[in-house]
Amino acid sequence: MIFGGTMNKELLKADIESVLSDKYEVTADKAQPYQLHEALSSAIMKQIAPVWKDSRKAHLATRRACYFSAEFLVGRAIYNNLLCLGVEDDAREVLSSLGAKLSDLEEIEDAALGNGGLGRLAACFLDSAATLSLPLDGYGIRYKYGLFKQSIVDGFQKEEADDWTKYGDPWSRRNESDKVIINFADQSVVAVPYDMPIVAYGTKNIGTLRLWQAEPVNTFDFLKFNAQDYVNASIEQIKAEDISRVLYPNDDTREGKILRFKQQYFFCAASLADIVKKHKAAGYDIEKLYEKVTIQLNDTHPVISIPELIRILVDNEGLSFEKALEIAKKTFNYTNHTVMAEAMEKWGLDIVKEVLPEIYDIILQINEAFVAEMYAKDMPKGKTDYMKMISGGVVHMAKMAVYCSSYTNGVAALHTEILKNDVLKDWYQLFPEKFQNKTNGITPRRWIALCNKELSSLITEQLGDNSWVTDLSRLKTLERLRGDNNMMQRFMDIKQEKKNQLAAYMKAKDGIEVDVNSIFDIQIKRLHEYKRQLLNAFSILYIYFGIKDGSIKNFYQTTFIFGAKSAPGYMRAKAIIKYINEIGRLINADEEVNKLIKVVFVQNYNVSYAEKLVTAADISEQISTAGTEASGTGNMKFMLNGTVTLGTYDGANVEIVQEAGESNNYIFGARVEELEKIMKDYDPRKLISKNPKIKRVLDTLIDGTVSDGGTGDFKELYFALTDGASWHVPDHYYLLGDLESYVEAKLKANSDYANSRLDFARKCWANMCFSGKFSSDRTISDYAKEIWKIEPVQL
Numbered sequence: 001m002i003f004g005g006t007m008n009k010e011l012l013k014a015d016i017e018s019v020l021s022d023k024y025e026v027t028a029d030k031a032q033p034y035q036l037h038e039a040l041s042s043a044i045m046k047q048i049a050p051v052w053k054d055s056r057k058a059h060l061a062t063r064r065a066c067y068f069s070a071e072f073l074v075g076r077a078i079y080n081n082l083l084c085l086g087v088e089d090d091a092r093e094v095l096s097s098l099g100a101k102l103s104d105l106e107e108i109e110d111a112a113l114g115n116g117g118l119g120r121l122a123a124c125f126l127d128s129a130a131t132l133s134l135p136l137d138g139y140g141i142r143y144k145y146g147l148f149k150q151s152i153v154d155g156f157q158k159e160e161a162d163d164w165t166k167y168g169d170p171w172s173r174r175n176e177s178d179k180v181i182i183n184f185a186d187q188s189v190v191a192v193p194y195d196m197p198i199v200a201y202g203t204k205n206i207g208t209l210r211l212w213q214a215e216p217v218n219t220f221d222f223l224k225f226n227a228q229d230y231v232n233a234s235i236e237q238i239k240a241e242d243i244s245r246v247l248y249p250n251d252d253t254r255e256g257k258i259l260r261f262k263q264q265y266f267f268c269a270a271s272l273a274d275i276v277k278k279h280k281a282a283g284y285d286i287e288k289l290y291e292k293v294t295i296q297l298n299d300t301h302p303v304i305s306i307p308e309l310i311r312i313l314v315d316n317e318g319l320s321f322e323k324a325l326e327i328a329k330k331t332f333n334y335t336n337h338t339v340m341a342e343a344m345e346k347w348g349l350d351i352v353k354e355v356l357p358e359i360y361d362i363i364l365q366i367n368e369a370f371v372a373e374m375y376a377k378d379m380p381k382g383k384t385d386y387m388k389m390i391s392g393g394v395v396h397m398a399k400m401a402v403y404c405s406s407y408t409n410g411v412a413a414l415h416t417e418i419l420k421n422d423v424l425k426d427w428y429q430l431f432p433e434k435f436q437n438k439t440n441g442i443t444p445r446r447w448i449a450l451c452n453k454e455l456s457s458l459i460t461e462q463l464g465d466n467s468w469v470t471d472l473s474r475l476k477t478l479e480r481l482r483g484d485n486n487m488m489q490r491f492m493d494i495k496q497e498k499k500n501q502l503a504a505y506m507k508a509k510d511g512i513e514v515d516v517n518s519i520f521d522i523q524i525k526r527l528h529e530y531k532r533q534l535l536n537a538f539s540i541l542y543i544y545f546g547i548k549d550g551s552i553k554n555f556y557q558t559t560f561i562f563g564a565k566s567a568p569g570y571m572r573a574k575a576i577i578k579y580i581n582e583i584g585r586l587i588n589a590d591e592e593v594n595k596l597i598k599v600v601f602v603q604n605y606n607v608s609y610a611e612k613l614v615t616a617a618d619i620s621e622q623i624s625t626a627g628t629e630a631s632g633t634g635n636m637k638f639m640l641n642g643t644v645t646l647g648t649y650d651g652a653n654v655e656i657v658q659e660a661g662e663s664n665n666y667i668f669g670a671r672v673e674e675l676e677k678i679m680k681d682y683d684p685r686k687l688i689s690k691n692p693k694i695k696r697v698l699d700t701l702i703d704g705t706v707s708d709g710g711t712g713d714f715k716e717l718y719f720a721l722t723d724g725a726s727w728h729v730p731d732h733y734y735l736l737g738d739l740e741s742y743v744e745a746k747l748k749a750n751s752d753y754a755n756s757r758l759d760f761a762r763k764c765w766a767n768m769c770f771s772g773k774f775s776s777d778r779t780i781s782d783y784a785k786e787i788w789k790i791e792p793v794q795l
């Protein structure tokens with residue numbers, strides 16, 4: 001048996017050899033990394049198959065939760081699965097006996113079926129649920145192309161398709177018997193499930209991530225399904241395969257919007273068909289669906305599930321609309337992930353009607369049911385009109401989600417408060433009992449046990465065993481070691497080792513050389529204006545000019561590391577990437593300063609890169625404008641690996657500081673309550689004219705200090721800050737307003753590091769010790785108890 005840290009090594013060896021010879025006609029010592037990966041992974045898949053099957057049965061036999069998400073940013077599976085199964089050493093041994101190396105699999109690329117935090121959260125949640133033996137399974141889309149691969153060419157982002165299954169996909173199992181037909185007004189497609197095992201750490205439960213792939217309907221399907229299930233296979237506006245071709249197709253055009261809408265419906269309808277089928281096959285009453293199944297909607301992308309379930313219940317099961325709506329309300333829950341107005345998803349009714357006429361009718365009925373309910377409650381008509389989900393020719397998905405679900409949650413305490421008091425205020429007043437907070441978390445398996453073996457060993461040594469990997473709150477007992485200078489020295493040595501490893505990796509991968517004795521100050525996350533990478537760039541220039549004019553002295557050498565992808569059509573974000581690279585070029589070439597500051601931008605930031613970056617940071621940059629970052633999870637990864645946060649009072653930073661202490665972090669900038677007042681009469685031009693230092697930094701966008709390659713993009717950034725644009729006021733993310741308090745905090749962190757490495761290490765240590773709250777095990781047990789009401793399965 002493979003669990004509990006022993007594996008049948010002989011069998012594994014034989015299976016690896018046979019895959020290599022049957023499939024590739026090579027021996028292990030001559031095999032390419034992808035061939036070894038295929039062989040090792042499929043050998044392990046074979047060994048875990050019986051437990052996976054038992055787990056699936058156990059999940060179906062009890063009340064279970066289903067996590068619907070358009071994104072699952074799972075990253076690389078192989079090392080994580082070996083870790084969770086406790087068989088890394090066995091695998092290493094077997095491979096080396098065959099003349100191959102486990103470390104060769106470093107070349108295997110990530111499954112990047114997501115954009116960023118939201119998708120990574122979904123992956124961490126599945127990991128935690130599996131490890132807690134909870135019956136939770138994921139449902140999403142098997143994109144043929146994941147998030148694009150990024151390279152930086154002459155400072156600009158270049159995108160390339162990410163054909164992630166090019167060399168196979170040994171961790172997925174295609175399941176022909178669970179195929180379903182999905183009907184749109186103009187086409188029918190087949191949804192074929194590919195299942196990935198979600199391996200628990202140290203226990204037997206294996207969850208399933210079921211990703212649907214769109215394929216054309218063929219004769220076989222025609223025979224298999226009833227003819228009535230099959231609307232219009234011949235007319236194909238969009239080719240069937242296009243529906244699962246790319247993550248987030250460009251939705252600037254109407255065709256792009258339709259495709260995206262089809263993607264959402266495609267995976268929701270397939271998942272619901274599957275859930276209903278399994279429910280009925282087990283002999284359960286369809287009217288009691290909600291007793292056996294609870295569905296979590298990860299943001300609004302899967303909210304189209306609500307009218308789809310109602311359609312199934314009415315059309316296929318013969319229930320009344322009222323009954324179906326009631327069942328839907330008891331089945332679904334909704335997680336809100338953003339307060340950004342532009343991310344509040346709405347669909348034009350014209351598109352809904354054209355693509356899914358039946359769903360359109362049901363949405364109208366849901367809207368009417370809401371209006372009727374408000375009327376019965378004596379709600380003023382004006383307010384009902386303002387709140388209803390259909391208005392202005394669009395359907396507001398978040399409104400439909402709140403109305404048609406049992407619980408709505410935010411993802412950090414501050415975010416949930418903003419939902420209740422601002423974004424969804426009317427909804428909170430109407431349904432206060434529906435609102436909950438579930439502060440996000442990260443899985444300690446991937447984000448420390450796997451990526452930071454050195455620190456993990458130290459923790460295990462000090463705690464006596466490794467049970468902290470599934471009980472992260474145990475770390476707080478290590479706080480007593482803060483005063484122990486020997487321990488702090490060992491901790492610092494580990495950080496140094498991780499910095500050395502990262503430096504070697506950046507050199508090999510990106511050709512970047514860094515000084516491992518400098519402070520590593522790291523900002524890694526999607527490129528977005530609200531995340532304020534541009535503010536970070538400004539602060540670096542501010543310090544650069546300060547060093548040059550002598551106003552900043554004793555600056556400790558620092559490497560500022562950025563990693564970020566910009567959405568391909570997001571011009572400002574791309575301009576910011578170029579700007580960071582250009583100031584890097586300027587500073588790195590300046591002999592006067594380049595011993596003290598280096599700016600680097602790593603290419604193709606993804607989960608595997610994050611695993612290396614979060615362990616090697618001295619400073620974690622979490623600098624979003626207060627009130628804009630719902631939670632953040634990158635902040636938690638750094639904290640767990642013993643890093644101080646340089647950040648604003650935003651998202652989960654607030655809770656990080658609550659746990660680890662303000663004195664162990666560097667907090668700056670205007671707070672949410674302050675910004676409300678400040679922004680009323682904020683005039684960045686006044687600020688610029690009064691403050692020559694800020695002006696000098698800002699002017700680099702237009703005075704030729706750095707070049708945007710003739711695109712005019714830097715000028716556009718400049719005017720967005722000084723004059724605003726048709727859709728926003730000047731400097732709407734308050735970069736210039738926060739700049740000086742940010743620089744001050746940054747310099748404070750810098751001098752603290754320079755003054756006493758030991759005391760700085762104590763702060764880092766405290767962050768690690770108090771990071772227990774941010775384990776996604778905590779988040780998931782809260783969801784399980786307070787929203788899903790599910791219990792662990794026994795295997």
Ligand SMILES: *Cc1c(COP(=O)(O)O)cnc(C)c1O
Pocket residue numbers: 115116117118120524525526605606607610631632633634635637
């Ligand atoms: C954790 C993670 C994120 C989220 O980072 P934030 O700083 O919370 O935005 C994004 N991308 C990757 C690859 C991650 O691992």
